[in-house]
Amino acid sequence: MPELPEVEVVRRGLDQWVAGRTVAAVEVRHPRAVRRHLEGTEHFVQALTGRTFTAAHRRGKYLWLPMAEADGTPSDRALVGHLGMSGQLLVEKPSQPDETHLRARFTFTDGGRELRFVDQRTFGGLAVEESTGDGIPPRLAHIAIDPLDPSFDADAFSAALRRRHTEVKRALLDQTLIGGVGNIYADEALWRAQLHGARPTAKLTRAQVSALLEGVRDVLGEALAQGGTSFDSLYVDVNGQSGYFSRFLAVYGQADRPCPRCGTPIRRESFMNRSSYSCPRCQPRPRTR
DNA sequence: ACCGTCGCCTGATAGC
DNA sequence: TGCTATCAGGCGACGG
DSSP: OOOHHHHHHHHHHHHHHTTTOBEEEEEESOGGGGTTOTTOHHHHHHHHTTOEEOOOEEETTEEEEEEEOTTSOEEEEEEEEEOTTTEEEEEEOTTSOOOTTEEEEEEETTOOOEEEEEESSOOOEEEEEEOOTTSOOGGGTTSOOOTTSTTOOHHHHHHHHHHOOSBHHHHHHOTTTSSSOOHHHHHHHHHHHTOOTTSBGGGOOHHHHHHHHHHHHHHHHHHHHHHHHHSOTTSOOOSSTTSHHHHHOSSTTOTTSBOTTTOOBOEEEEETTEEEEEOTTTSOOOSOO
16 A cells, blocks of 8 residues: 555656656546546546646655646646555556556657556546645645655654644544555554554653654655665556565564564554554553543 | 544455 | 455545
């Protein structure tokens, strides 16, 4: 599942292989892929055809590509994308057979490799959004700065976290508080900080918040270092099927396997209608909830 | 304003 | 064998 590190790998691929190219045609194969483009599929196609992508940016798990008009002047719109659970953005030769779950195809005026949006479960999507310059499109403004962004403010995050009246894992998954953390890396960061996800945020000490943030940064950074070198950027597989995940994860998906720190079997709990993994000894449950 | 729950979606897998 | 149930989980809408 693509979280921040995987999306950053995709961004780098787009910046290298798509930025600077002009769209010749757009084919939408499944309307759900552009459902967030409220003006409809035809408008989506019109808004992109003939425009040039100028760069690829990311905040949290969102990507956006600013555009320029045919005469080179900057456009006030950008292509915004989210990979959801299973989305891929692939840069491939036109001769490559269509993928089963191909949702949209972009061809370019240079006749080179196509950009394809492939998404089995269709939680992801594309839209053209208002945007000026390289700044974040207003529709994405609610997504918090992510911890790999140089402007991330650790003190502000710590203060905001401790002001919340919720459980710490919920807070980590809240994209308006910190961007880019999903279920997998939330569990990994909590394990590193030796905190159970049900701990109330308001009662965390400064030291605990600090350890948590360090855990988040480390796990995202390490995943990026591995993912960024594991994939051919021409074919960015963000489904984790290449297996680099499982060698790297301490607790996620590791139920009944020994905790790498203390050897206690990892437990799996249901939380927010999804799975949470933790070490019963390193991460004791809070007494009350 | 803030917090928690629900529905969306499809393929793999387990169990009968 | 073939069916059904369960699971994977990010996000925005919505209700309290």
